[in-house]
Amino acid sequence: MNAVEPMAVAPAAYLTVGTLLFFIGMAGALLKRNALSIFLSIELMMNAANLLLLTYARMRGDISGQVIVFFVIAIAAAEASIGLAMFVALFRARSTVDVDKINLLKW
Amino acid sequence: MNYPIWLIPALPLLGFLLNGLASLLYGAAQAQKRGEEWRKAHPDEGHGHDHGSHEAAHGAHDSHDAHGHDHGHHDTGPMLPWALRLFHGVVGVGTVGLATVLSFGILVPYAKSVMSNVEGARPIVETLYHWIQVGGLSIDIAFRIDALSALMLSFVTFVGTLIHLYSVGYMQAEAGYGRFFAYLNLFMFSMLMLVLANNLPMLFIGWEGVGLCSYLLIGYYYDKDFAAAAGKKAFVTNRVGDFGMVLGIFGILALFGTTDFSFVDMARQQQMASGTPLGVYAVCALLFLGACGKSAQVPLYVWLPDAMAGPTPVSALIHAATMVTAGVYLVARCSAVFLLAPDALTLVAWVGAGTAILAASIGLAQNDIKKVLAYSTVSQLGYMFLACGVGAFAIGMFHVFTHAFFKACLFLGSGSVIHALHHEQDMRAMGGLAKKTPATHLTMLVSALAIAGIVPFAGFFSKDQILGSAFAGGHYILFAVGLVTAGMTAFYMFRLYRMTFSGTYRGTPEQESHIHESPLTMTVPLWILGAGSVLTGFLGLPEVFGKNLMVEFLSPSVGKMHAHEVSHATEYLLMAVSLAVAGAGIFLAFKWYTGQDAKFTPGAAPEDIIASPAAHAFFEKTGTLGKVVANKWNVDEGIEALVLSPFRKIGTFLWRGFDALFIDGLVNASAFMVELTGDLVRFFTTGNVRNYALTFVLGVLGFTLYIWMR
Amino acid sequence: MSPELFNVAAAGAKIAFVWGVVLAALLPMLIWAERRVAAFIQDRPGPNRVGPLGLFQSLADAIKFFMKEDVTPTYADRFLFNLAPWITLVPAITTFAIIPFGSSLPVTLGGQTYDVPLIIADVNVGVLYMFALTSIGIYGIVLAGYTSNDKFSLLGGIRSSAQIISYELAMGISAIGVFMTAGSLRLPEVVAYQQQHIWNVVPQILGAVIFIISAFAETNRLPFDLPEAEAELVAGYHTEYSAFKFAMFFMGEYANMVAASALIVTLYFGGWSLPGIAFTGVAGALLSIAVFAAKTGLFIFIFLWVRWTLPRFRYDQLMDLGWKVFLPLSVLNLLYVAILVAAGKA
């Protein structure tokens, strides 16, 4: 069992791409007002984090990173199903998914 | 050899469970039945009361009263069905009786083996399991039979069984019959735990258990205010003692590193793990405080006379024969420790002597038959502590032993009298019962002679040896106090005897016609106990008459102060003196309380009716002092003024000043601060998710900046 | 010629071969065959005017599709509307990349003999790749339905995607059984296993049945062609499509069908292998291709046969079947295979 060959592209490049995507996602999550778009942005953040995990796993030659990505993807599936169901219920109740108009949780 | 010692306490526990369960189930069934009857009688509510049904209900109730020539006085409900009563009686007496048989099965061979080889006697210890194990400390559930607990076990089970048997007759008309036997069995369980315990925590379980049962049984007539109050008083007063007891246990643990009774041997060999003479003294004082609470010594004796509010068998069993001697047992058990601190022993002796004479003096002027016996008990307990205090622990235990018989007999006899007179307890309304209740009369006379210390009854031997030990130890003042107390004892006992049995009956003729001797279940225990009052003394004959079996038997278990030998001549002299004093007391009682041709008229001055002119002259001379004595030396009032009232004031201050102002103020202030903070912070709670997210991200930014800068 | 260069060239040749066969020959043939088989089943001649036996009918159709007016609905999202057919067609064709269509072909070039495996890309994720592409294909249908701005299209699109997602589950889980016995996700190894032992259809008949029926649903073929259910939805998601874009959907469906048949053959019916025959040398390679083609053809015929024989399911029946019958059964199959594998190991 021998480790994969050295990386042709510098790990830093992958890390930079991952970080960039993460913060693009964060920008979406912070600045968008449509709940679905926010959710999408969060999915992007999650995937960016996955990329970072994979990169580190590759750097260390350790497969645990991939296992964790596997778990992240599965949890994302669960989260997406619940989240979207919530949005559907929310939309039925309030006829909007604009988070600025959903602000009952205050004094 | 494997003894089933654990069965001895387990049997009464089983009895308690069975009786309690049956009682509860029956009570629930009755309640349901009553509810159904009520619904039947009130088919449509709102139609007012149906007089007919009410009367029917009353009629049913009355029929019991008419039917029973018994204790309608205390009746709190209808009598139980006979089958249930039979069940309660059989279970109650049976479990205790079995335990008795079992314990004698163990005791007799053990006593034989001890007597054959006193020096090599080893206690039987049966360990069931480890109860608490912390670090080096291991507290086991273990039972121990040695000479001391064997002695206790013998009369606790024996007298206990007799009193259970007596109760079958005495209590039969009570509604709470099952409850009574349940409590009584629970008491037997606790007492046996106390006696058989192999370590102080286990002893403490029994200690608290008997306290609880005492409370429950004093308050047996819980619908009577005075009974409930008396139970409460007993409980609270005992708490004061228990506080000392617990601290004493911790002290023993600190001194010897164990609570197992092996510390007695350590103390005997002076192998303390740690501790100073002062520490030993403190531990002894604390343990003695516990003993004072349980055994009703000055100043914690006040609960015992009030405890007479309970049924008479309870008074006999708990407040005369067994539980109250637990304090003496504790002191005797820890005798080796006490011997390390002679000052503590002196304290014990003086408290005992003080209690003896104080209680005896109060007993002189009581008119309630049970109160007289109660003060007598306190006084006799004082004797026992006096014995322990002068270092004669074995003699003290001997007195515990003999006292159990004659005092139980006296109480049961008084119960029989009360039974005969339909719950009349005032001796001024008695008189002339000797012919009406011959068995009671005879047994009570025997036990009165025993407690007065007339040869050859049991009390003579034990009491005389106590006085002898005091004299031999050089405690002449204590000796004198004891002697005076002995005289007083003889006087008030025969005052009781005269007022109750001699002369003519002072009640109405109608009442007189109802007077009857008690049933067999009550008289048989009386006879047996009466016989015990005569015979038990011979187990502890003074040295001058030969070997003192009791002292020899107990010698492996209890310590003994270095004996001061007195010559035989002195001993004979001392006996003669104490006999003379007792005789004088009896003579005076006979002379002063004629009880002839008097009728009880309510409102008459107490002693007018029954006392002779000579007595009246004496009372007039003593005047104020007599009144104070009759009012129990105003001790209750003194405690109220000196202890309770200040405490109440401190409590009120703590409540109003400290708790309400300071503590509540702090709490309210913190609540106010929280409210204020909340008012400020809630402006940030916009309900807008994006704001929250932004805040969160800004927080992360700050944290990252911190990491960056670091 | 360096080995790298040869590999690139071989890959190019294989791609050209597969796509050539599938796109240029098989798909037109299939459209013709469908109509001829339909006619045969319905006891009528079918297309028989253009060319011998009407063989050039597909060519004529193609010319017709190119010539027709390409209509885009007024309020449709033009970009996505145009994109949708491509998303359907491209993944369908790309699927063939992982299917081994024959044994290895020995090629002698410049005195050196290369053993060329007859598979375009032997990726280690194997069939997962195919499932991934299938899930991409859904977008084509969803987008077609959504961007047409048409209720029928929308309904068809939603139905189709829900159906494909649902049946993908049963399909995937029953396929796991195959990979558990083979011990690999690579399709060549699945074929090799069947060559050495036994066709998977024998021990895993339940999985095979589920897989085949699910494949019908995946390809939107009757009796599961609810998305286009012409009686209720006009033509489902491609109601608004015409001309060449419609042709692309059409081709995509047939490409999917071919791919599904090829996959069924590979997973359950031994792929290009036949029991007892070793396919070596050039002749063996050619023979194996022929065997594979024959088996696939058989399943394509079954696809056609079923379409013209069975009536259509109702949509709720379809979903019930997928979730309440096939999913539990496929899990049962998985359990059964797991026990088999464990027993075999023990």
Add this chain to the structure above:
Amino acid sequence: MNTETIVFALASALAIVFSLVMLFQRKPVKSVLSLVVTFFGLAILSVLLAAPFIAALQVIVYAGAILVLFLFVIMLLNLEQEAADKETRKIHFYLGILAVLGLGGLVTGLTLRAGNPPVPVGNGPFLIPAKDEIPLLGKVLFTDYLLAFEALSVLLLLAAVGALILSKRRFE
């Protein structure tokens, strides 16, 4: 410049460009589709990082299931357009941009400053094998991570039930 670098550059460009499209796109459907493309780019990167299984999983689960669900919801709720009215909270907008840029810069800086981890490649029980990583992945998943795996299956079941309950209309 070798093939891997070219593929990396193309895939990264794809991912970043389409994530930006996702960010600035106002139509939810197009946002979702851009994200699909981004995920494709990410899948390609995953293949480059010796994780083809993860890449396939990413496409199947994310592109094939989750984002299709998004599309479904958008279609069901008929969310044509995001609320067109302008951002009313200017402070929130600028602060958000500031936070994202600041945090992004900081984290990128920190990541690059940290450099390669000191752990040497080529030891440990979880070494990624050169050719086919899937067997090892499966082995690790069903041995060392078994508990997590089982917990995950329960979580998925719960999520399915939860989604069903949440989205069910109450007719009664």
